[in-house]
Amino acid sequence: METKVADASALLHTVFDLRTAKFLTTNSVAQEVLDENAKARMDAAIQAGRIVVADPDAKSMARAKGAAAETGDLPSLSKADLEVIALAFEKNAVIVTDDYAIQNTARYLGVKTEPAVQEGISREVKWARKCEGCGRIYDAGKSGPCPVCGSRLLKKAV
Ligand SMILES: [Zn+2]
Structure with a gap:
């Protein structure tokens, strides 16, 4: 849970x-x-x-x-x-x-x-890239390894 x-x-x-x-x-x-x-x-x-x-x-x-x-x-x-x-x-x-x-x-x-206030409408899915090492989030358009820790960036819905 x-x-x-x-x-x-x-x-x-x-x-x-x-x-x-x-x-x-x-x-x-x-x-x-x-x-x-x-x-x-x-x-x-x-x-x-x-x-x-x-x-x-x-x-x-x-x-x-x-x-x-x-x-x-x-x-x-x-x-x-x-x-x-x-x-x-x-x-x-x-x-x-x-x-x-x-x-x-x-x-x-x-x-x-x-969200605390549930609006009852499905939210638009936005994409970003998340570093699998340090967890930092970047724009979806970002390519290459994480500039902070050098790990891979994974596509993620935000
Ligand atoms: Zn990183």
Whole structure:
């Protein structure tokens, strides 16, 4: 079963279907939810064990910060956002988010994301190339080995 890490937008919008995945979030994200209805819903889900609150370790946090610095997303990311990225990286989980900076940094780390608001329309498939060594993502038109680590680039739907 897949593990998913929910950010604040996911806590507001996503249906936590335990038949499809196990859900995690972090303490900072839980504290970021201020809307009373959303908070009540989240607290109920935590108490029922439908969402487990966990925090990433320092090494994963450093990795997430480093990636965000390289993609230029660091100024747009809160501590809670970075924790979401770090936790997903650490647990090999999918991030549920509508935040572009989180999506972008996650992609850089090879962490998958899915939208918090399900629109019910099939998404257009876009192609990119992903390095099989370091996981960096490049444009579909990029050829040759990864300029960073020299590994092969594989075609991938994004
Ligand atoms: Zn590489």
